[in-house]
Amino acid sequence: MRIAIAGFSDETCTFCKDLTTVERFESGTIRGHAIIEKNRGIPTYVNGYLKVLEAEGAEIVPIVHASKGPGGFSSWLVPECFEKYANEIRDGLKAAGPVDGVLLALHGAMAAANAVRPEAEIVRRARQAVGKDVPIMVTLDLHANEDEELAEAADAVFILKTYPHVDSEEIGMKAAECMVKTVRGEVRPYTACRRPGIVSASIYQASDQHPMKDIYDRCREWEKVPGVICASVAPGYAYADVIDIGMSIFVVTNDDPELAEKVAQDLNDLAWSLRESFTEPLPDAKEATRLAMKYVSQGLRPVIIADGADRIGDSTHMLKELLAQGAKNWVIPCITDPKAAEELKKTAKVGDEVTLTVGGWYDEFSGTPVEITGTVEYMGCPEYTLVGPMGKGSKVKEGFVARINLGDNRHVVVAERMRGANDSAGLSCVGLDYNDLDIIVLKDRVHHRAFWDQVAKADIRTSVPGQGPADLSQLHYNNAPYDAYPIGRKWTGI
C-alpha cells in the first residue's frame, strides 16, 4: 500500500494588514523525508498518520508540508503563494507515481485572494494528479471555515475535538485508519455536511466548557453507534472574512448516507440551540486587572489574564491597566515592537537602565504606545523546547527579545516578533519562574490552558480591542453570509 502525505495549512486573520507571501511560507515549509523526521514523536496530525501507516507496513510518500514560519498572524495569501503550494502538492503527487491514497493535513481557516474555498481547491488540485478513484482524506483544525464543497471534493473529513488542541495525533490516526480500511476495501466512507450558521469568537470555543463541551459530548455519543466513523464539529474561525465563515459539521459513516445525514442534522440542531452561549459578555482590560488583583489578594496566584484579541502582540491595553492600577509581580511576555527591539539590541546591554516607548503601533485596535523605564535583565534570541501538552518536544527559535524589569517584579518582554508563553518554557527562556509571579498576561485565547490550568489558580478571559476580539461587533465583515449569526445583516440590521 502506497500512501502519499502532504500539508498546506494556515489560519489567516484577514483583519490583520500584511498579506501572506511565499516568503512567509517558505520559512516554515518542509519537503520530502524531512516531513517524516520533523513530525516523528511530536503529537501532530502527520505523526498520527505515520503511526498507523508504519504499523500497516505501508509505503509512505511524503510530498510537501507548507505552513507559515514564525512571526504570528497575517492576512490574505497572495495568489502566488496559494498557487505555489497547491500546485506543488499536485505536481509532487504526479511525480511520485501511482499511490493508493492521499492524506492531507490542512487547517481550514486559510483565506486566499484567488481561491474562494482554499481547502476544497487544494483537494481538487491533488485530485488532478491522482484521479477520481484514489481516496483523498483530510484532517482539519477545529478553527476551520468549510462547507459542502470540501465534503464533495474529499472522500472523508476529520476534525479536532479539543481546544486547546491536544488530539491532533489522534485525529491523524483516525484519518489514516479510515484510509487503510478504505484502500483494503473494508469501508466505504460517506460524508455528510451541515452549516448551522453560527460564527463565534475563539475565546468561547474551549472544548471543556459549555457550549462546545455539550456538542463534543454528543459527537462522542454518536461515534459509539456502529457505522459512524467520525462525527466532527468545527466551531470555525471568526477572524477570516470569508463566505464560508462559521461552524461546520462533517459526519463520516461507513457507506450509510441516511445515518450520516441524521447525525449531522442532530448536531446541527443542537449547535443552533446553543448559539447564544457563544456571546457571553467578558471583562474589559480594566475589570480584568481589578479581578486579577482581587484574586491575588485572596492568595490565589498565579492568575492568568488571557488577552485573546491581540494577534500582533503590540497591544498596550493590559499593560496600561496593570501600571494604572498599581499591580506588582507580573509579566507581559510579549509586547511586539520591532523598532524598540532593534534599538535595545543596538544600544543596551544586560544590567542597563533604559527608558523607551513600546507597543501601540500596528492599528487602531492596538492602543497607544507606552513609555516604560526599567532594567534590562535578559537580551537575546531564545531557543527552547515546548514542555506543555500542546506540541510537547517541539523546538522553538525566537527572534530578538529583551526582558525589562520595571521594578516591583514587573516585567515586560519587548519582542521583535509575536511570541508567547503558552507553557512555562516561554518564561524560563527569558529567566523568569512563574512561581515568583502573581499575574501573567498572555496574548492567547484557549491554547495556553493546556499547560497553565495545571498551575494557575484563575484564568480570566477578556474582551479587549484587537484583530481577533471576543466581541465580533468590533469588526466589519464584507463576505459573511446574510444569515450568519450574530454577524450577518439579518441579525445586525446593518
Ligand SMILES: [Zn+2]
Ligand atoms: Zn486552532
